[in-house]
Amino acid sequence: MRDDQPAYQGRPLPRPHDEVVDQGLGFDIGTLFDRRRALRFLGIGAAGVALTACGAGSTGSTTTTTSATTGEIPDETAGPYPGDGSNGPDVLAQSGIVRSDIRSSFGEFTGTAEGVPMTLELTVSDLANGGAAFAGVAVYVWHCTREGGYSMYSDGVEDQNFLRGVQIADADGRVRFTSVFPACYDGRWPHIHFEVYPDQASIADSSNAIATSQVALPQDVCQTVYQQSGYEDSVANLRKVSLSSDNVFGDDGGASQLATVTGDVTGGYTVSLAVRVDTRTTPSAGSGPGGTPPSR
Numbered sequence: 301m302r303d304d305q306p307a308y309q310g311r312p313l314p315r316p317h318d319e320v321v322d323q324g325l326g327f328d329i330g331t332l333f334d335r336r337r338a339l340r341f342l343g344i345g346a347a348g349v350a351l352t353a354c355g356a357g358s359t360g361s362t363t364t365t366t367s368a369t370t371g372e373i374p375d376e377t378a379g380p381y382p383g384d385g386s387n388g389p390d391v392l393a394q395s396g397i398v399r400s401d402i403r404s405s406f407g408e409f410t411g412t413a414e415g416v417p418m419t420l421e422l423t424v425s426d427l428a429n430g431g432a433a434f435a436g437v438a439v440y441v442w443h444c445t446r447e448g449g450y451s452m453y454s455d456g457v458e459d460q461n462f463l464r465g466v467q468i469a470d471a472d473g474r475v476r477f478t479s480v481f482p483a484c485y486d487g488r489w490p491h492i493h494f495e496v497y498p499d500q501a502s503i504a505d506s507s508n509a510i511a512t513s514q515v516a517l518p519q520d521v522c523q524t525v526y527q528q529s530g531y532e533d534s535v536a537n538l539r540k541v542s543l544s545s546d547n548v549f550g551d552d553g554g555a556s557q558l559a560t561v562t563g564d565v566t567g568g569y570t571v572s573l574a575v576r577v578d579t580r581t582t583p584s585a586g587s588g589p590g591g592t593p594p595s596r
Contacts, residue, residue, distance in 0.1 A: 372427060372578040373556055375585040376514045376548050379493060381450035383442060383464055384506040389452040391464045392440060392503045401478040402441065402465035405451070411460045415446035415480030416525050417568025420515070424473040424496060427578040433473030434577060437510075438497040440466045441477050446530045448485035448537075468500055481525045481569060482517075484534040489546035489554070490517040496577055511577045512585035516543060516554035521561045521569060528565055 378384065383391040391397055396406040404412040420441060426434040442464040444450050451460040463482075467475035484490045492515040495506070502508040519538075526534040543554045563569035 371556070371576065372581060373511065373513045373575050374552070375512055375583055376557075377585055378495065378506075378512050381442070381444075381453045382493070382495075382506070383450075383452045383461070384440065384495065384503075384509075386506040391442075391452065391461050392466070392506070394461070397440075397464070397503075398438075398466045398468070398500065400465070400467055400476060402463055403479055405460045405462045407461065409459060409461050411457075411462060413445050413451075413460075413462045413480050415482075415530060416528055416565050418479050418481045419568065419570045420477040420479060420492060421570060421572045422475050422494065422515075422575050423572070424469050424475070424575045424577055426473075427576050428580050431576070433469075433471065434496075435469055435471050435473055436499055437469045437473070437577075438466050438500045438503050439469060439475045439575075440464075440495045440497065440503060441475075441479075441492060442494075443479070443482040443492040444485060446480060446483055448483040448533060466500070466503060483531060484522060484526065484538040484541070486537050487541070487547075489541050489543055489549055490522050490534075490538070491515060491548070492517070492571070494575075496575065509585075510579055510583060511575070512583060513575070514548055514557060515571065515573050516546075516549050516558045517571065518558060518561055519543075525565060525569075 378386065380387065383389045385392060394407050399406070404410075422439055422441075424434040424437055424439065425431050442450070445454075445457060445463060449455070449457045451457045451462050451464060463479060465477055467477060469475050482490060482492060494513060494515065495509040496511040497503050497508055498510060522534070522538055525531060526538060543549050543558070546554075549557060557573065560572045561569050562572075
């Protein structure tokens, strides 16, 4: 390889004047294999890495899939805005938190979050029981608004508790939430937080969580959604971050947390992720860095 020949990860680019993503199938396959070898070396245990598309239309239907992985879903920080009582506000102590539609506030609060419709489906399995469906676990989900703020914390929505809710896993280990697509705020890749508890009674104490992690949202879908009204700030924020540079997903590029997404901006999107939990391991997640949602 000539000293002046453009390269990527030590490999010469067959199309030196084009972007890395436009180097052709052969180069892409080589990159994928290199990525898999790196993951095995790091002991992450991912069986595949998703190649995320970059193109996006404004209203077209999108189907983004990810390769299946094995092993427990990574423990991740709950961030500074969990609302689980670990740092002050505790939505889990409020009557009405067990609900499937989390778009509106409840209890003493009123208000509804706006944005592109999104259905979130998480399927929890029990690795300590041979990967069987983890029926009966309680899954607490929360995420930011279309504008990038977190209810109960951020300026302008501190008097709201929307975009937070708990569901109890059915016989298939599945929970489903109706919500809106979250923003990309400065410093973080677009994501959704969740905690898994042994049962509904356990949510009274955040230390009972048996898993804390995050769902990464695919780039192509985000680019499409962020062309819609209300998501203007997300366009620039998304350009400044990547899955590999993100302070949560960067260790493996979100290999086991990147959601499968189907749908479009008109009918809404369905975001799905398999959540493998191993109760034989000790949860290590807690509060930590989470970017800085904008003040509103």
